[in-house]
Each structure stands twice: as structure tokens, then as C-alpha cells.
Amino acid sequence: MPIAKTHEMHRRRLGRNLGVALLLAAFIAVIFGLTVVKISEGTFTPPHQEGT
């Protein structure tokens, strides 16, 4: 008998962990997309150029 028997609780935890992982991956993709757009549109001002 395996020491760690798969249980309903493990299945739920796996589901939660996968959900969080997918959300984080999607968030990274959104930030990356926004960064590309803002830099290519020229609307982003790097901090050291502010006020110059």
C-alpha cells in the first residue's frame, strides 16, 4: 500500500495549485503584452527621464 494514498483532498489541492499556476502564467503574459505595447507606442517614460 502506498504511503501517500491519493485522496479527494489531494485532487482538490492539485486543482487549486494548477489554477494558481495558470493564473500566474496568464498574468505574466498580460504584463509582457502591456509592456510591449506601451514601449512600442512610446507612451512609457523611463523613471530617469521623467521631468526632463
Next chain:
Amino acid sequence: MTDTSLQPDRSAAEAQFGDYVALLKPRVMSLVVFTALVGLLAAPVGVHPMVGFAAILFIAVGGGASGALNMWWDADIDARMRRTRRRPVPAGRVAPEEALALGLALSGFSVVMLGLATNWLAAAWLAFTIFFYVVIYTMWLKRTTPQNIVIGGLAGAFPPLIGWAAATGSLALEPWLMVALIFMWTPPHFWALALFMRSDYDDAGVPMLTVTHGRPATRAQILVYTVLLAVLAVGTGFTTVGGPVYLAVAVVLNAMFLKGAWAIWRRDEARAEADDYRVEKRFFRLSLIYLFAHFGAILAEAGIDRMGLSVGGL
């Protein structure tokens, strides 16, 4: 021995990912997403699709956050109502503190991210909307006044304004007309629900109009608000938001809505109970179509304008 055998009861209460999604009230979120999208696209300033997508995403997250905070505060009421007792907090799948933490974290996250992605005017309006829904509506008005739905409905009305602000960085008459449309639509929509979910609000002790002023008064109020809504909705057709497509949709749907409200007003409880609130349920379903169709028509008008088309000289 495994951890599961040590804690046999925990598995029943262990939340699934879907429980956290349910905390964000995905069905309400769909209304927020759609109306905010219309506000964003109806604005005269073009937005890069990626920025527009991010704006709608963060507005939706903000709406979800206020839903989680609402479920944290209202867990006692939710447990007593048939419609809401299976929600994650009253059902015991998510701890109230978890709902509070998720709501607060997502509120801050959504406001900051919307500000960074678009502008701080939109972010400020999102923050105000969350504050209004959670503090003014949920914590204060909902349990103290039968006008809870009327004033609290303002929170659900703000998304198109936030969408507009995200696109333009400013405000104008047009988004306020969209806000007014949702604001006036909310009372008849919720009071119809309160009529056929009759024992729910009584059991929970929420001072809905049906409980405090009686059901005939609620039927009369539905008609009054529907008449005011019809004037506003059709009148909007003659502003820059409207146009021939919008006007056609508004005339047809407001005629149907007025007919429904009139039928509700004419009925008494005995007749409503005899047919299991058929008219009230139909009016409630129509109210959902009503709002989506009006905003769909505003979107269509914006599309027509953008393509440089004009129909019928309007």
C-alpha cells in the same frame, strides 16, 4: 498512516479552485465585463486591443473582489436564503477570513493594475465603485433601508464609466447616460426577483421593499421605475450615444418592458401564486435581455460611427 486519515473531516471542507472563482460572482462579472467593454469601445478615443483587454480584465477583477467582500460580510444572510446558501462561505468550503483576504488583495491589485495599464482616473473610479458596493451598499444600506437596491444599484452602474475613463482619461455626458440606464434598470430587475423569491428576503431579515412596504407597493414601484427607465432609455436614443439602431432596440424593448411591468402591477398575490409567478419570472428574464440588448445597440452605434456609416441621416 497518511495525513488524510488523521484529518478525515478536512477533505469535505477543502476548497476547490472553483470555490474561489465562485467568490468573485462570475455571473455578475459578466455584466460588469460587458458594460465596461461597451463604455470602453463607445469612447471616441481608440484604445490598443491589448490595453483594452487589460483594462476590462482588471475592471472585472475589481468587480470580483467586491463580490468576495460582499460574500464575506453577508455570509450570515446568505446562509438563510435558499438562493445563496450554497455559496462557498455559508457552505463552509471557504473560511470567511479567506474571502476577506482574497477580496482585499484583489481590490488593491485591480485598482493599481488598472491605473498602471490605463490611467489613474479610471483606477480612482474603480476604487470608488468597490468602496460604494462593499461599504455603502453591503455594509450599510442593504440591512437598513428598503431603498438598498435603488442606491446600491449605482455600484453596478459604474463599469461603463470606468471603461470610458480607461479609454479617454476623462469623463463626458455619454458614460453618465450609460450609468443612468443601469441605475434605473436595477430596481425593477431586483424587485421582480424579490417578488418570486418571496420567502428568501423575509427569512434573512433584509429590508427589501417587499418586506417593508408590502408586495402591492413593490408592484407599483416596479411600474414607476419602468416608466422612468423607458423615458430615459428612449431619450438616450436622441443623444450622441444613440442612433437609429439603438432607437429601434429601445422602442421595442421598452414597449415589452412596460407591458410586463403593467401586467405585474395589475396582478395580486393570489393570481401570482396560482401560476407560480409566471409573469414576474418572465419580466426578470426580459430584464436581462433588456440590458444586454441596449448596451449591444450602443456598441453597434459606436461601430457604425467608427466605420463612418450613417443610417437614415441620424
